[in-house]
Amino acid sequence: MKNREHGERDEQLEYLIGAVLKSPKYRNVSAEFIRNLGRRELSKRQSLTEAIKSTKNKLHQISGAYFLTKPRYKEWLTKLKQAKKTRDEDLFRKTCAEIMSHHHSTRGRLKMVDDFYESVFSRLPPVHSIVDLACGFHPLSIPWMPLREKMKYYAYDIYTDLTDFLNAFLPLAGVAGHAESRDVVQNPPTIRADLAFLLSTIPCLEQVEKSAGLKALESTNADFLVVSFPARSLGGREKGMREYYQASFDKVTRGKGWNIQRLEFETELVFLIRKA
Numbered sequence: 001m002k003n004r005e006h007g008e009r010d011e012q013l014e015y016l017i018g019a020v021l022k023s024p025k026y027r028n029v030s031a032e033f034i035r036n037l038g039r040r041e042l043s044k045r046q047s048l049t050e051a052i053k054s055t056k057n058k059l060h061q062i063s064g065a066y067f068l069t070k071p072r073y074k075e076w077l078t079k080l081k082q083a084k085k086t087r088d089e090d091l092f093r094k095t096c097a098e099i100m101s102h103h104h105s106t107r108g109r110l111k112m113v114d115d116f117y118e119s120v121f122s123r124l125p126p127v128h129s130i131v132d133l134a135c136g137f138h139p140l141s142i143p144w145m146p147l148r149e150k151m152k153y154y155a156y157d158i159y160t161d162l163t164d165f166l167n168a169f170l171p172l173a174g175v176a177g178h179a180e181s182r183d184v185v186q187n188p189p190t191i192r193a194d195l196a197f198l199l200s201t202i203p204c205l206e207q208v209e210k211s212a213g214l215k216a217l218e219s220t221n222a223d224f225l226v227v228s229f230p231a232r233s234l235g236g237r238e239k240g241m242r243e244y245y246q247a248s249f250d251k252v253t254r255g256k257g258w259n260i261q262r263l264e265f266e267t268e269l270v271f272l273i274r275k276a
Contacts, residue, residue, distance in 0.1 A: 012048050019052045026059055028161040033183040062204045066104040073165040084172050096140040103137040105200045108267035117144045129193040133184050134201040139166050142173040153177040154191055156184050185212045188219040196222035200230050214252045225273040242269050
């Protein structure tokens with residue numbers, strides 16, 4: 001009987017994955033991520049139809065809601081290549097900024113982009129390698145980072161079309177490394193880096209699993225972590241979000257013995273963690 005039930009659950013899960021991937025909005029999401037998320041939703045819902053619907057709703061909350069427009073990666077890559085050919089670094093930055101304006105997480109940071117990276121990197125030793133978890137469009141900020149020669153950048157997100165785009169972008173930005181589609185909750189990267197970015201990442205991860213934020217902080221193999229939380233909702237309201245995320249972050253990191261600095265920006269609450 002147990003084997004039969006297990007087989008039925010496996011069939012339902014495979015059907016759920018296929019149904020989600022048929023949706024134009026989620027057809028480029030990592031099947032690995034959908035599998036792990038769908039398995040959780042199947043265990044909580046009374047029917048397969050409800051589980052498919054709730055999986056799509058979760059995907060919207062975790063990632064879909066952050067896209068302000070449908071990504072035009074082919075067009076954007078052409079613009080980036082054209083800007084790079086001119087050898088005009090200001091034009092290349094302007095093109096990166098225009099692309100970043102199409103995603104909530106990076107759009108809000110554009111208002112303070114120079115101050116943001118100056119404030120972060122001025123508190124760090126020389127950085128030669130970076131890991132970027134649930135990166136979104138953040139790697140397009142590389143032109144504002146004071147990076148070293150032979151820099152390596154490793155970016156992770158759940159969208160395969162986004163990571164394909166970033167793999168074409170990184171050489172244009174003059175850095176080695178790669179972008180990879182991965183479920184960083186269940187399969188966190190183990191690659192070693194000087195610095196890790198988790199920008200507006202923890203609230204999204206905790207939509208999947210309540211303990212995912214702490215797991216991400218503990219498993220990320222970097223000496224320094226830059227962790228941020230949104231100071232406003234996607235609709236632009238503050239709603240006490242700074243206080244809420246400060247209390248949540250304090251609870252998660254209590255007793256870890258990490259050195260933590262708090263940085264305040266208009267649209268983000270940022271913590272710089274030294275783990276080593």
